Amino acid sequence: MRGANAALGAAGLAAFLALGEAVPRLGLVGEDHFPPTSRIAEALGAEVTDGAFWTALGDTLTGWALGLAIAVGAGIVVGVLVSVVPYLREATASTIEFLRPIPSVALIPLAVLLYGTELGSVLLLVVYAAFWQVLIQVLYGVQDVDPVAEETARSYGLGAWARIRYVLWPTALPYVMTGVRLAAAVALILAVTAELVIGAPGLGARIAVAQTSQAVPEMYALIVVTGLLGLLINVGARTVERRALAWHQSVRGEVAV
């Protein structure tokens, strides 16, 4: 079943690539704006041999990883604190609901004012977008603590810190993992956006350069690279999730009793 699905998936992808080759060749769309698959592949091959491409890729990944790490760390710490300290959740709920929907791209002018085209601009946008994803999931996750589990921990004299470590954190972990996976995807989008719009060094800036210099196949090749990055990030996040949550019913599957 799994093999059949993989074969179907590969066939679908091949058909898509063939369509991308045929449609411009047949003159159905302008080849200037929609180069055939083979020319994009050619451009991709040229990119891969270019040192500047790898520097740009490294810059994008640095902004992504650093921003994501800050957002995840801050999201978890703030989320647990807000949930554990009495009345803090009620006091912050409306502020969070106000700040959360602000689109991160709306902060681009502020980022430029503060950091220009430095890494700081990318980080500001990435952290702002990814932080809320993690925070909201942590807040939900902490609420999910089973009262019986909590009472069990209390009856055995576990202190506040031990209860956070052994009960609250494992309960919230599935939610945290979902938050991290969503945040990882959003962080990549914002990293590329920041580079594209502000001109901070990275794949986004390289896409902008390719566009202004009419290097259309190169532009597509770079877009393909960002797509592949997103795919890899999602697969990686899911693998980490499965490993960390082997005990969880969503992962462990049916068990014979």
Add this chain to the structure above:
Amino acid sequence: MLDVRGLRKVYEGSGRRTEAVRDLTFTVAAGELVCLVGPSGCGKTTLLKCVGGLLEPTAGEVFLAGRKVDGPPPGMAFVFQEYGRSLFPWMRVGQNVELPLKQKDLSRSRRRELVADALASVGLADAAGAYPWQLSGGMQQRVAIARALAYEPEVLLMDEPFAAVDAQTRADLEDLVRRLWRERGITVLFVTHDIDEAVYLGERVIVLSASPTVVREQLKVDLPDERDQLTTRVAPRFAELRTHVYEQIQAAKRGAGPVRKDTPPPR
């Protein structure tokens, strides 16, 4: 060992005021196995949580070995009815049993020893590496009992621990509790809604009234120490005792009759 004096618990919330427990006074001697039985909804769980320091009583006091209980005391272990939620699914059986010991000042080797010993006493010596959800319901409740044993409590509180397992498993677990109680000399306070279970297990049965709860009767169970599922349950004395408790519970449900205390039924 355990001294409950004038315990009262009133829940207040959303405009409703519910008096779950009105006035409970009883004692449990060291090494005694006492069963609390009452009509459903009579506040048995509330009472046990107050005794265990998990709930703050509205009035009255609980003393454990002379010390007032104002929070879960170190010498007390709790076995909950909902074993599936009381065991942590993210920890293996051995880790579940060991976790409470980490709060005590014990060496790692001593902790391992206690865990292995407790699991062996409940017949699950080779399950330490499994996750709780890989075990059957009865085995999970045994793990919860092992966790309580490893904690080496003076008093073991059990809140309808076998209400969610099938009848055969239940009989096995009842014998397990009797055996562990006799082997280890722990004081056990066992809450149940099952009259037969209360009479079969207990040295003494405390019958509670309907809510708001008071002690309706305390009954000494004069069955032999050696009990087993086959002979004890068909013994004439067992039938007399269970009939007596049953009548008391029925009367409690009707809310009728005077509250008698400490009167063993005539032979």
